[in-house]
Amino acid sequence: MSGSESIARIGDPDDPRIVEFRNIRERDLTGRDNRFIAEGTVVLRMLAAAHARGGTFAAEKILLLENRVAGLAEELAGFPADVPVYVASAAVLDAVAGFHLHRGVLALGHRLRRQSASELLARLPERSLVVAACGIANHDNIGSIFRNAAAFGADAVLLDETCCDPLYRKALRVSVGAVLTVPYARGGTIESNLRDLAETGHDVWALSPSGSTEIRSIPPAARMALVTGTEGTGLPEEVLRRFRTARVAQAPGLDSLNAATATGIALYEMATAQGRL
Known part of the structure; x- marks a missing residue:
């Protein structure tokens, strides 16, 4: 020992x-x-x-x-x-x-070291799946998003500057250590992070309860990115206007799912579409 x-x-x-x-x-x-x-x-x-x-x-x-x-x-x-x-x-x-x-x-x-979004994306394989998060300030949600990313084989997580630090003790615990295994970068605006994703050939899908495409119907691509926002306010209107939007179908009565839950469901569908699972 x-x-x-x-x-x-x-x-x-x-x-x-x-x-x-x-x-x-x-x-x-x-x-x-x-x-x-x-x-x-x-x-x-x-x-x-x-x-x-x-x-x-x-x-x-x-x-x-x-x-x-x-x-x-x-x-x-x-x-x-x-x-x-x-x-x-x-x-x-x-x-x-x-x-x-x-x-x-x-x-x-x-x-020991930090990396920018552009540095992280430059290291991704030709076939990649990325989660981009905006404004996630809840440590449980951040931890759960990393756990989902690890479970469904995502290659990276991009957090904008308004997201909380995933190395916070509770976030790290909720992630069951996935923060230490899934490559990530934190910083910049969601707009700059999504621009980097688009410029590296990723099909960017913004997750929203009012998304135009049901998540099971999005077409597979070699490089895909899922964008998730905070509960309540969701993603900025500029993001929803600029990028294609996806929704998770649900029974009527609630306006949305928990951010981490919705991200997990959507990641499962995208990973399946890419043949990862």
Whole structure:
């Protein structure tokens, strides 16, 4: 178990070695020197895999509930020996986190590099499927969109500057670590991101409850992009005017689906059309 070679016990919640884990509910590390908190067994495993791949994400340290160590032998073995592992009692761990941490699994990760939308698109294969998001500020929705993207084989996610950071602890947890596996870029306007998609040969489809084409009827193409907007206001009118629009058919009575749910359904149909599934 590589990581266990550097296991150390923490008896004081104020121990400076684990200061990054203090009060994580109130002060998430996203945006602070590109560091973030990974929570839970599955996300820990995904962080180990991302660290092993190198280039984008790395693990810096791990903090565990003392009775979780033995059961995490396989996950810890995925980290090199120089990644320190700290263990603590439930009382100490809760005092560190600032709430009851029933999962008992935390890790500090570091995003090593960022890339722009144009850089990301330049690396896509000739046959590609991309999700472009606009104004998604809900961390659950961001996490679910990444989980859907991973499930249906999307090659990338483009987030405009008004979307929340997917490395926020809750978004990363909801994505079950998919944020660490699906290539993404965050920044720019939705208009500039869609322009980049169109210029790289993607058929762009804007998802809207009033879309002109039912999602099952869109024609397949080698390069496809699905655009999703925030709940309530949806996508900007300029986007809906400029690009073809698609809708997910539903029974009458509600005006729209949850953003992540609609994105998942539409991605499934597009991935099927491309022969990915």
